[in-house]
Amino acid sequence: MADSADSPALRRTPLHDLHVALGARIVAFAGYEMPLQYRPGIIAEHLHTRSKAGLFDVSHMGQIRLHGGAAAALERLVPGDLQALAPGQMRYTLLLSEQGGILDDLMATRTGDGLLLVVNAARKEADLAHLEAHLDRAITIEPRFERALLALQGPAAAAVLARFAAGVERLPFMTGAEVSVCGISCFVTRSGYTGEDGFELSVAGDDAVALADILLNEAEVAPIGLGARDSLRLEAGLCLYGHDIDETTTPVEAALPWTIGKRRRAEGGFPGAAIIVQQLADGPGRRRVGLRPDGRAPAREGTAILDAAGAPLGRVTSGGFGPSVGAPVAMGYVAAAHTAPGTPLSLVVRDVPRPARVAALPFVPARYYRA
C-alpha cells in the first residue's frame, strides 16, 4: 500500500498538521501525505481499535453526491439493488467494466432522490470521469473532494459518539443520517472498514480538526494510522482495491456474489451482466479465499500459491501479520477446486514453499451493530 513516495505534488488532508503534532510517521499514499502510524505503532493501534476505539483520517477518499433519480441511474453501472434502498440506507457496491471487472468498490447511501458515494482515493478522479461519461444527463454529479471523512471504529465507538450526539448509538448498521456532533454538522453512517462496530463521519474540511479534537479528547479514543487500518481490514476479510480486487477480477471471483442483488441477477442491465450471471450459475474458475500459513512467516502480496503437488494455483493479493489472530494471515486467488477451508497448499516465501491452509473469512468475527 505504500505508493511511490517521490510523486511531485502530494496533497494533504485537513488533519495533516494534527497528524504531525500527534507524532505520526507520514507516508505517501494515493497521492496524499497520510499517517502510516503514530508513536504506539501498528500492532498497538490495531489492538486498541479492537478493544476500545480508534479514530482514522480517511479524508483522502472521494465523496461524490448524485442528485436526481440517482439510484436507478447508477444501477446501469453497478450490480447492487440501489432502488431497494430506503432513504438513509447504504450499500457496498462495485463499479463494473463491460467485461465484469471491478473498476472500484464504493459505499452508496440513499438520501431522498440522491445518493452519497464514498470511493477509493486512488480512483476518485477516474470514477468521477466514468460517472460523467455514463450517467444520464438528468443526474447532477457533485464531487465533494474538499470534505473530510473521519472513521471512529471499535467497541467503544458508539458510547463515545453518543456523548456528543445523543441517539446516534441506535443508528442501525449500514444506515446514515445528518447528525450534529457538538454543534458540528456531520453526515454520519454506521459503517467502517475494520470489522468492528463504528461510524464514518463526513464533515466540512474546515470543521475536521475541531471534530477530531473532540473525539481524541475522550479516554477510549486513540488516533490510528493506515498501517493498522490495513491489518484490521485484512483480518476482517475486506478487500483492498488495486490489490484484492481490480479490473481483472469479477465480483464472483472476488467472493462478493452478495453484492449482486437478486432483482439485478434476474433483470441484468449492469456492465458485464452476461459474464457475471454465467459465473454465478457455473461457478468461477478461481476465487478469493483466506489463507493461514502454518508457520510464523508472513506471506505478502505477490506470493505464489502452490497446490500440495507443487502446481501453481494463484497468488496472494494481501498478506501480513494479524495482530488479533496472533499469526500471519493472507488472502489470494486459487483455482476453484482448492477453495474449501482446510485445503492444504503452500506459499512460496523467499523461494521456499511453506505449508498453509485455506481459511474461512473473516479471520476474526465481525462485531457490527445489531439492534
Added chain:
Amino acid sequence: MSVTRYTNDHEWVRQDADVAVIGITDYAQQQLGDVVYVELPDIGRQLEQGKEAAIVESAKAASELYAPVSGEVVAVNETILGNPALVNEDAMGEGWFIKLRLADPKQLDALMDETSYQAFVAEQG
C-alpha cells in the same frame, strides 16, 4: 570491555574474544516498527561480510540483516523466534540475532564506532 561497531545498514557487532554478537540497531528497530517475524541462519553456516544473514519482518515489510563481518555461525537467539517483539524492546541487548566465530577480526576495524554511527544516523534525518 568489548567495543560495539556499526554498519551503514544499521547492524551492530560486538566482539568478545574471537566471537562477535550481531544485531540491528535501536534506530533500525524504530524505523522498522513492530517486528513480527525473524528468520535466522543454521548453526555452522559460513556467513560472508555484506551478504544476507537473517530476515526481519515488521508489520509492514520484510528486510534483510547483512553480515557485518565474515565468520561461522556458532549461536542464534532462539528467543526472538518466539518473541520477535524483543527486537523492538531491546535491540542492542536481549534482541541480538547471531553469534559468529570471526574469520578476520580486522574486518571490525573498518566499521563505524559509536560516535561515527550516531553522526551517520543524524544525517539520515
